[in-house]
Amino acid sequence: MKPKLLFALLLGWLTYGAANAQEQKGTADDICGTYYVESPVSDDAVKIQIYRATNGKYQGRFVWLSQPNNPDGTPRTDINNPDPKKRNRTADQIVAVWGLTYKDGEWVDGSIYDPTSGKTYGIKGKRIKGSRNMEMRYYWKRPVMGLNTTWKRL
Numbered sequence: 001m002k003p004k005l006l007f008a009l010l011l012g013w014l015t016y017g018a019a020n021a022q023e024q025k026g027t028a029d030d031i032c033g034t035y036y037v038e039s040p041v042s043d044d045a046v047k048i049q050i051y052r053a054t055n056g057k058y059q060g061r062f063v064w065l066s067q068p069n070n071p072d073g074t075p076r077t078d079i080n081n082p083d084p085k086k087r088n089r090t091a092d093q094i095v096a097v098w099g100l101t102y103k104d105g106e107w108v109d110g111s112i113y114d115p116t117s118g119k120t121y122g123i124k125g126k127r128i129k130g131s132r133n134m135e136m137r138y139y140w141k142r143p144v145m146g147l148n149t150t151w152k153r154l
Helices: 002-025
Strands: 033-038 045-052 058-065 095-103 106-114 119-127 134-139 146-153
Touching (some): 045 095, 095 119, 119 146
Antiparallel strands (some): 033 045, 033 146
16 A cells, blocks of 8 residues: 555656646747837837747737837838838838747747847847746847846736
């Protein structure tokens, strides 16, 4: 009786541990959704929709801007884009995040485009424990040279 009980307890513990680890780690598609993102360097805010691209990586596009128009009332465009052909794009035409891949509970190796400056940065992130929100790190060249921001899931 004791060996069977010990085996049952051990099996239950292993099963619980595996299920709990999966719950904490999540799945690659857990990032999919729409997030409210405040700019860490200005008073601007956006909503970004993250989805799986056809290449299997994750990308995101703007679906809302807190300041959609220029001071003269015209729609904001991608005027600072280094590619002159893209400078007339409106926000809803901009893929702002691309290349994110899921590895060991984090989304890594992505890029994020800042249309305000026309610059592209690295991005990686993970889900905040006990929350649907994401802690995202924007960085220049290496993650140690960057800043963290919270993306609030809607």
